[in-house]
Amino acid sequence: MVRTNKKGQLKLQQMIFMIVAVTLLFSIVGLFFVSLALSGIKEDAIMLEEKNAMLLVTKLANSPEFSCGDSFGGTRINCLDLDKAMALKENIAKYSNFWGVSTIEIRKIYPAERETICENSNYPDCNVLKLFSKEQNGFSISNFVALCRKESNNGQIYDKCELGKIIVSYEKKK
Amino acid sequence: MKRGKKGFLDMPFSWLFAIIAGIVIISLAIYISSKIINTGDTKINAQTGKEIGILLNPLETGVESSKSVSFTLPVETRIYSKCNKDGAFGKQIIQIEQKSFNKWTETDIDVSFSNKYIFSEEYIEGKEFFVFSKPFIFPFKVADLIYLTSADKKYCFIDAPEDIKDEISSVGQKNLFAENCLDIDGYVRVCFSNDLNCDIDVDYNLKKVTKNHITVYFQEDALMYAAIFGDSEVYECQVKRLMQRVSNLALVYKDKTDIIHPVGCDSNINLVGLSTSAKVISSSSNLKSLEHVINDIKNENDMLMCRLW
Numbered sequence: 349m350v351r352t353n354k355k356g357q358l359k360l361q362q363m364i365f366m367i368v369a370v371t372l373l374f375s376i377v378g379l380f381f382v383s384l385a386l387s388g389i390k391e392d393a394i395m396l397e398e399k400n401a402m403l404l405v406t407k408l409a410n411s412p413e414f415s416c417g418d419s420f421g422g423t424r425i426n427c428l429d430l431d432k433a434m435a436l437k438e439n440i441a442k443y444s445n446f447w448g449v450s451t452i453e454i455r456k457i458y459p460a461e462r463e464t465i466c467e468n469s470n471y472p473d474c475n476v477l478k479l480f481s482k483e484q485n486g487f488s489i490s491n492f493v494a495l496c497r498k499e500s501n502n503g504q505i506y507d508k509c510e511l512g513k514i515i516v517s518y519e520k521k522k
Numbered sequence: 523m524k525r526g527k528k529g530f531l532d533m534p535f536s537w538l539f540a541i542i543a544g545i546v547i548i549s550l551a552i553y554i555s556s557k558i559i560n561t562g563d564t565k566i567n568a569q570t571g572k573e574i575g576i577l578l579n580p581l582e583t584g585v586e587s588s589k590s591v592s593f594t595l596p597v598e599t600r601i602y603s604k605c606n607k608d609g610a611f612g613k614q615i616i617q618i619e620q621k622s623f624n625k626w627t628e629t630d631i632d633v634s635f636s637n638k639y640i641f642s643e644e645y646i647e648g649k650e651f652f653v654f655s656k657p658f659i660f661p662f663k664v665a666d667l668i669y670l671t672s673a674d675k676k677y678c679f680i681d682a683p684e685d686i687k688d689e690i691s692s693v694g695q696k697n698l699f700a701e702n703c704l705d706i707d708g709y710v711r712v713c714f715s716n717d718l719n720c721d722i723d724v725d726y727n728l729k730k731v732t733k734n735h736i737t738v739y740f741q742e743d744a745l746m747y748a749a750i751f752g753d754s755e756v757y758e759c760q761v762k763r764l765m766q767r768v769s770n771l772a773l774v775y776k777d778k779t780d781i782i783h784p785v786g787c788d789s790n791i792n793l794v795g796l797s798t799s800a801k802v803i804s805s806s807s808n809l810k811s812l813e814h815v816i817n818d819i820k821n822e823n824d825m826l827m828c829r830l831w
Binding site: 497 | 662787
C-alpha cells in the first residue's frame with residue numbers, strides 16, 4: 349500500500365482552491381464584458397430605430413400608400429392623399445409590420461378644431477386619423493405635410509388641402 | 523517491476539495537475555474571447571446591414587429618377603441582397619460580411635425590410651458602393667426600386683436607346699457609362715443590340731434581359747434596370763413581391779373609389795381584377811399578360827374627373 353503524503357495532499361487542495369478561484373475570476377470578468385457588450389447592442393438598436401424613424405417620417409408621405417400622385421393636379425412633394433389614407437385604414441391589417449413602426453398618425457393641425465378620430469361614419473369631419481389601433485408609446489417623430497382630399501360644393505368637385513402632420517412612433521426596446 | 527520508482531518525467535503530481543488545469547483555463551479563456559470577438563463582428567455586421575437599409579429611406583422619392591448617391595464603409599465589405607416572398611409583402615434581406623484580420627467574418631444575421639426592393643448581384647464587394655433608385659409605375663406608383671452596385675464594377679451600356687442613355691447620364695453614377703466605353707476591358711458589357719461579346723443582353727422590344735444564360739422579363743424601365751443590376755433569382759422573387767404590393771395597392775385604390783363616391787367622383791376601373799391578376803403572377807414571364815390590363819387601367823384613370831392616382 350502506498351503511503352499518503354499529508355503535506356502533498358494539502359498543497360494539492362490549495363492548488364484546487366486556487367484554480368477554482370482563478371476560474372471564477374475569469375468567469376466574472378467575462379460576464380462583465382458580455383453584459384457590457386449586450387447593453388451596447390440595446391443602445392445601438394434604439395439609436396438605429398430613432399434614425400429610421402427620423403428618415404422614414406420625412407419620406408413617408410411620398411410612399412405610394414400615402415402620396416397624392418397626380419390626383420390633385422401635378423406631382424406634389426410631402427402631399428398626403430387623405431382619401432387614400434382613409435382607404436388604407438380599411439386594409440391596415442396587412443401593413444402591420446410594413447414600415448417597421450408601431451403607429452402612424454395623421455393629424456390636421458390647421459384649422460385647429462376639437463380632436464375627433466376619423467372613422468368611416470364621420471369622415472371627413474374629423475381631424476385625427478390613427479392607422480394602427482395601438483396607443484402611442486416609446487418615442488414619436490413628426491413631419492409637416494399637406495393633407496389633400498376631394499370635396500364638393502353645390503355639385504362642384506374641388507381639391508381641398510389643409511396643413512397637417514404625420515407622426516410615427518416606435519416602441520422602446522426592452 | 524518495482525513500485526514507487528520515479529518515472530522518466532521526474533515530475534511531482536501537483537505540477538502535472540497545475541499544467542493540465544492551466545491548459546484547460548487558458549483554452550477556455552481563448553475560446554470565450556474568440557466567441558466575444560465573433561459576437562462583436564456579428565453585431566457590427568448586423569448594425570451595418572440595418573444602417574444601410576435605413577440610409578436607403580431617403581431614396582423614396584417622387585416620380586423622377588433620383589441622383590446617384592454613394593456610401594463608403596471603413597473596411598472591405600460584402601453586401602448580400604436576398605429576398606423572401608412569404609407574407610403579405612415579402613421581405614428584402616440584407617446580410618453583411620466584413621473583412622477582419624484578412625478573413626471574411628461569416629454571419630447568419632439577416633436584416634430584413636418589408637418596404638424595400640434592392641437589386642444587386644448575389645453579393646457585391648468593396649468599400650465604396652453606389653445607389654440610385656427609380657419608381658416602378660404599374661399603373662400607379664408601386665415602389666422605388668433601388669439599384670446597388672460596387673464602385674469596383676463598371677457597366678458599359680452599348681447601343682442603348684436615347685432615353686436610356688440620357689437617363690444614365692442624368693443619374694451621374696461614376697460606374698455607369700453609356701458612351702466611350704466600348705473597347706475598355708474589365709467593364710460589364712450591357713448590350714441593347716445582338717452582340718456576341720456581351721455579359722448582359724437586353725431585348726428592349728421583347729422586354730427581356732439575358733444574363734448568365736438566364737432570361738428574365740420586364741415591364742417598364744425600372745424593372746429593366748432591376749434585371750440588369752440584380753441577380754436573376756432575386757429578381758424573380760422581387761417581381762413576385764412587387765406584384766403582391768400591386769395587388770394590395772389596387773385594393774386600397776378600390777376602397778378609395780368608395781370613399782370619394784359621395785363627393786361625386788365615380789369610377790368603374792376594375793381594380794379588384796387587377797388585384798387578383800397581380801396576386802397570381804409567379805414569374806417575370808407572366809408580366810406580359812398584365813400589359814394590356816395595365817395600359818387600359820392607366821388610360822381609364824387618365825380620363826377620370828377625379829384621378830385615383
